[in-house]
Amino acid sequence: MATVTTVTRALPALPEGWSAEKDFKPISSITASTQRTIEPVGPHFLAHARRARHKRTFSEDDRIQAQETAKNIEKDDESDESEPEDPMMLQREAKDWKSQDHYQVLGLSKYRWKATEDQIKRAHRKKVLKHHPDKKAAQGSTEDDNFFKCIQKATEVLLDPVKRRQFDSVDERADVDPPTRKEAAKGNYYKLWSRVFKSEARFSKQQPVPSFGDENSTKEEVDNFYNFWYNFDSWRSFEYLDEDVPDDNENRDQKRHMERKNANARKKKKAEDNARLRKMLDDCSAGDERIKKFRQEANAAKNKKRLDKENAEKQAKEEARLKKEAEEKAAKEAEEKAKADREANKKAKEAAKNAVKKNKRVLRGSVKDANYFAAGDASAAQIDAVLNDVELVQGKIDPDEIAALAGKLNGLKVADEIKGVWSEEVKRLIGAGKLKEGDAKNLV
Amino acid sequence: MAETGGSKAGVAPSDRCAIGISFGNSYSSIACTSEDSPVVIANEDGDRQIPTILSYVEGEEYTGNQAKALLVRNPNNTVVSFKDFLGQDFPSIDPTHCHAAAHPQDVNGTVSFTIQDKAEGDASTLSVSEISTRYLRRLVQSASDYLGKKVTSAVVTAPTNFTEKQRESLIKAANDADLEILQLINEPIASVLAYDARPEAKLEDKIVVVADLGGTRSDVAVVASRGGLYTILATAHDYEFSGVQLDKVLMDHFAKEFMKKNANVDPRENAKSLAKLKAESEAVKKALSLGANANFSVESLADGIDFQLTINRLRYETIGRKVFEGFNRLVEGVIKKAELDVLDIDEVILSGGTSHTPRIASNFRSIFPATTVIQAPSTSATAINPSELQARGAALQASLIQEYESEDIDQSTHPAVTTVKHITNAIGVISLSDDGEEVFTPIIAPETAAPARRTIHIAAPKDGGNVLVKVVEGGTHIKVTKPEPKAKENGTKEEGAEDEDDSDFDSDEEEEEHREKVWKIGTTLAEAGIKDVKKGGKIEVTINVAGDLAVTITTREVGGKGGVRGTLKAA
């Protein structure tokens, strides 16, 4: 085509580091194709033919070969094999159409409700080709068109979606009977019931219908199946079995009576059908090993849950007990430790006090040993003054300094040495600003 | 199949005068082209839809509407609905529609009619081939009269399921009428061509459904139209829902109404009454395609009683509903058969006489998305008369090929030429949507016949630079979105248990789901890099699929130099 389409959506940017020989990277061939026939019609075909022929001449062989490879869009009829016609059926009277098996008449017994509209149309045509009165006449038989009329009636019913449903509703030949308990017990339980529900499913307004499954179905699938079927929404109806209502205007009362009777009969049949389905489900589920299995599994799961719960409770209790014990123990230990600490503290304080006392005794003793720095006997005033100054110094220093001072004084007997220590201490204290110049002058 | 071209009666191209013929079971039409546009020719009665009927009265031959009128008093010497019998043996024909006319007979397997075609003497046994020859001769005569010169050749339309034997038989019948068949073409393709040949038509790749709703049969085809080449993807043929069933609906209606007034007189039980009833019912049906009301009026319908009744269109549409719905299912079925969805269909062409019916077109309108063009008189002002499509298409084809030697036509339509590979998946490139998501952009549509070549121009990133052209295959799928449950009408907007009950309750009716066709990105075929594209630049991508499905990809900046070119081998 000569025209160029323009697209406004943008192409992506080239990814970083993309590279290819001559900027082109072939990756794969296109998907396999179908051989089809193009129609040799129109101006564009002429152009195609000119190119395709290339001055070649094609033969009959080429024709056959090409035709064989091309996809055929017109094949269909051959696929329908024909069903043998029952001689009794061929004798049918068209007026008895109500009791006629429309599928059988069209040779579709095998398909029934499964027959597609296309199949019905093709089946009808095939029957017409065979049974049209003109065909019969050609075969020299009498002009009996009774069966032909049966064919027309069958087609009329089956090609009308409403009428077809009415007929399918009462087409018992399509029913699959539920298996007896014996049959089901033989190990074909799932296969047999599957068939039943597959057939029953034709009446469902909701499609697709969940399938019956087999022994490997999950609980969810099985639940889903029974839920669906216990709430089955069926289009099945029973007007096909109505008794004929007189079609004249004269007998109005009788007509009304018949109509009421028919309506009641339909209702009753519908109720019976619902009951039938329900019973079938009950029967089926009663024998359904999967339900048992799931129940057991559920019970086991429940038991396990209970045990688990009990165990958990027990364990929790034990844990709580242990925790409490540990807490109590810790509290006690802490208390004891505090007490010990307190006592040790007390002792240490007392020891310190004693040490201070002792050290103070050393301090005081030292001035005594130094005879209160007096030459000869010390006067009471001298003693008082020195002791007062000792008191003063003691008051200015902490226990450690007292101990240090005591340590220095301890063992000293010579008065000058003792005085030297004191005088040094007083000077230190004056230097530190704790004593004033002139304080404790008796010790200097 | 469609390729049966040429004929032994080969006429030299310079001596040819060619027309198009649509040859139906119910009606036929003839058309020629005048300055390249097709013209459907009226016969001497002024009819463009000429009933395919041949009748003899006292040795005089009648066709068209004159012959049709004779069905009332001369049914046994009137042949109707015979075209499909051509090339068939007696056991495989459906004689249903000959019911009220001459009946087909088995003469050594050949379908024949016994007709008193001469004024005196015994009746003749005429094969369907002979009947066709005589009828075609009359069509050709009408065309020759109109054109003022002898028509020598024609393109004739045929149903897609016409067998090789039927095609040969049709050609022979025409040759016997001194008519050269240039080519038989498939009916739906003739209709597509009639639309595509209009000067205003654009050459586009599209999928077209042609619904040919005739008198005795309905044929639907799904056609891929790719670059002006047509490929039929699927067909369906239906003999149950067509024009005569609509006649029947009206016949039953009027018969019942007649019997309300005249109990025990059923006009359907008497051949002559039935013929009148049928003729008038068909006329009423056609009138209802145009007007809202139509009048049924027959003198001496039955037992000498006149009958007159008006019917409105609504009533007709109600009693004909089953047939109309049958058309819907037929069309939906063939789309499925082609493995497509209604969303894939770009155009629906309604063809055939029954397609005049407004209801059918409006039904189709509602089956298809709004983007699908429905070509029918009642839905489109530019639609072509559905009864004329096939003859027009045939005439166009005749004018295209009349200057070729018949040998040449034979070779051009040879299956070796027409059988070609069609690509399965679309081929396109990856582009980015507004929110930066990778999107498939098709360049070649699926079901395109190889060789094929398509080019697109596509934007580069806004700021230009280096651009990636990633060529991939694409497929489509239908995305179905269920609507959000609607807010409650009574105003209480709380959520919770109550709400759930509610949505359960009305889920049946209003939940119209939304369906859309979306592209899926498939296999990557190749990558190409285009460097240093300028700001706001555009990239040209050309994909060329060869006859053996080797692919050549060429891409460059539009207006730029050089470019990248690479090939992919055929698988």
Ligand SMILES: Nc1ncnc2c1ncn2[C@@H]1O[C@H](COP(=O)(O)OP(=O)(O)OP(=O)(O)O)[C@@H](O)[C@H]1O
């Ligand atoms: N305006 C109209 N409205 C409704 N129906 C119409 C109209 N015109 C023609 N028909 C009907 O269309 C049918 C004929 O269609 P067409 O002209 O396509 O015939 P055909 O191709 O010969 O059909 P076939 O081969 O299937 O019998 C007849 O049933 C006719 O009554």
